[in-house]
Amino acid sequence: MSYLFAPPATVSVPVVGRAERFPVHRIYCVGRNYEDHAKEMGFTGREPPFFFLKPADALLVVNAGETGDMPYPTLTKNLHHEIELVAAIGKGGKNIAAADAMAHVWGYAVGLDMTRRDLQNDAKKQGRPWCIGKGFDHSAPIGPIVPAAQAGDVLHAEIALQVNGADRQRSNVGKLIWNIAETIEHLSAAWELQPGDLIYTGTPEGVAAVVAGDLLVGSVAGLPELRVRMV
Incomplete structure (x- = not known):
């Protein structure tokens, strides 16, 4: 098969303790x-x-x-951090029951859902999609994936974000309104999940703006921390 131009390389995430990388299909956010x-x-x-x-x-x-x-993105003057636990899907499916959902999770990582809040708020007011506020280049920082069996009690782990050494967000994954199994149940009713899907599971309170030069350090207990510098 020939192409008009070279197709893009597969996006992938490193896996702790493995030479193989996790190839990414889609990114879903709650x-x-x-x-x-x-x-x-x-x-x-x-x-x-x-x-x-x-x-x-x-x-x-x-x-x-x-x-x-992370380059500070264009068009915004109000870029917000949102620290999240990311679930990496290893087995796909449709209409997955919550009772069966955790068997579909391959591993976990620390992620950031970076948001051009001013553009998102403008879109909300006009009843328009959020894509410009959420789906821009570099808007989803992520650290290495840890296989589920090695991630400890990640479903009740402390989740936190520090900016320049000061706490901004700190909570516990156990406070999710919809836990990961329930999220997969709802998500798989709307889309057929595929191996390689990532689910950004939501952020706790404390979201706020960052500026160029800020150092963001995100953590979920038991997983490698995620360090991002705004440039």
């Missing part, structure tokens, strides 16, 4: 999935889960022990 974050965004209660997508090539892949450089 909105407002911690109660206190929902409240700070002006919402309350356990609303039905909702999702948005980022392009696979929006990933900014950062190796363990390294600091990734």
Whole structure:
């Protein structure tokens, strides 16, 4: 088969302790999935889960022990950090029951859902899609993936983000409104999940703006931390 131009390389994420890398298919993100974050965004209660997508090539892949450089994006004056636990899907399927969902998770990583908040808010006011606020280049930093069997009690792990050494976000994955199994159940009813899908599972309260020069250090207990410098 021939192409008009060279197809892009497969986007992939390193795996802790393995030479093989995790090839990425799609990036799904869960909105407002911690109660206190929902409240700070002006919402309350356990609303039905909702999702948005980022392009696979929006990933900014950062190796363990390294600091990734994220260019401050264009068109925004209000770039927000959102620290998240990322679930990496290893077995696909449709209409997956919550009771069976965890067998579909291959591993976990620390991720950031970076958001051009001013552009997102403008889109909301006009009833337009959020893509320009959520799906821009480098908007999904991610650290190495840890196989599920080696990730410890990640479903009840502390999750945190520091900016320039000061706490911005700190919570526990156990406070997810819709846990990972329930999220997979809802998500797989809308899309057929595939091996290589990543699910950014939501962010706790404390989202705020960053500027060029800031150092972001994200963590989920038991996983390699994610370090990103805004440049």
